């Protein structure tokens with residue numbers, strides 16, 4: 053009997069045991085092959101068993117794997133910080149605070165934002181404005197900022213009562229408008245919320261450039277982030293970009309916000325930053341935010357034992373170098389355009405397909421029970437779970453997500469294969485998914501579409 057707590061009770065099933073991975077494929081201990089169609093949790097961006105990364109990890113392990121951050125820095129950590137600084141913004145310097153997970157990165161961002169105002173004598177700016185739906189992590193601070201009902205509901209009494217605004221979700225616009233005649237009402241809502249709560253109580257506004265786990269990939273309309281950035285500046289509120297899922301090439305640009313030419317004051321990274329080779333994440337803090345901290349208490353009031361350990365820094369550095377040396381961000385754009393086109397061609401007509409959307413290799417598929425009125429199944433993700441399970445049986449791994457304006461009961465999946473996927477592998481992925489969705493439709497007693 054397996055006793056690891058990886059088993060998801062709601063699915064009441066045991067997962068296969070992995071044996072090894074190569075390229076975009078994973079193999080279980082019975083020899084069955086799976087396409088890693090979601091790079092795990094949108095993480096293993098380079099696929100599995102990449103020689104160059106493994107070599108760098110071995111080299112680092114031969115030197116030193118661990119030092120404590122208040123006793124030593126290390127060459128890979130310094131080089132990684134320098135590289136991230138160059139990548140994130142050509143005009144301003146960013147400092148890296150290394151942590152071990154996306155939740156720690158967003159929670160550190162939250163604390164840094166609050167500390168930034170405290171260092172200037174302002175102790176009232178303590179709240180973080182976020183969006184519903186959203187997901188910023190599982191720890192209590194990160195969860196307080198998250199608009200994700202399932203992950204919050206058991207712990208609501210422990211969470212900070214942070215305010216939120218609606219997500220820029222054009223498929224289900226909260227204002228019942230259409231872009232561009234909507235004049236970006238969702239962005240203007242940010243201003244209305246700030247006025248209601250009082251700018252002197254808000255330390256920062258946090259957003260995933262493209263909403264992932266909580267919304268099945270929600271791409272905002274053009275102009276949204278430019279407007280939101282301008283509002284944050286006008287009301288003295290820091291703009292925190294949660295690039296944990298979108299960062300490091302996933303959307304066909306190095307950072308998600310680059311699609312709109314907008315810069316954040318603080319950036320959270322994780323997942324693809326070390327592409328799954330070791331746990332590694334970071335909070336990038338702009339010079340503007342660092343200045344009063346350096347002039348004040350001169351340290352960020354946070355940290356973890358494994359922060360900036362040389363082993364993880366070496367893997368993340370090797371990942372960034374591999375992406376650059378192989379022009380993988382361009383590859384993501386090309387592969388993403390092709391995958392999105394093929395998914396739309398093959399799946400759009402099926403009865404339960406509501407919407408197929410995304411940027412680069414971060415693609416969401418939303419399922420509906422009635423596509424004419426965009427009716428969700430409202431079954432607590434049961435259709436998503438069936439699709440994910442059936443896909444796994446047929447050798448395709450995809451990431452379950454939720455959808456729907458309120459994040460309750462809507463069904464969606466994320467398709468986010470490794471950057472190195474080949475055209476024929478994309479065809480294989482699309483054809484398995486097509487079979488899976490058709491089968492599930494039949495199981496649900498629906499036969500429509502082609």
Ligand code: PMP
Pocket residue numbers: 093152153154155156158187188189190260264265294295296297298322323
């Ligand atoms: N932010 C975003 C945007 C995420 O997608 C996730 C993970 N799904 C997190 C934060 C939390 O990251 P982790 O699971 O590594 O703590």
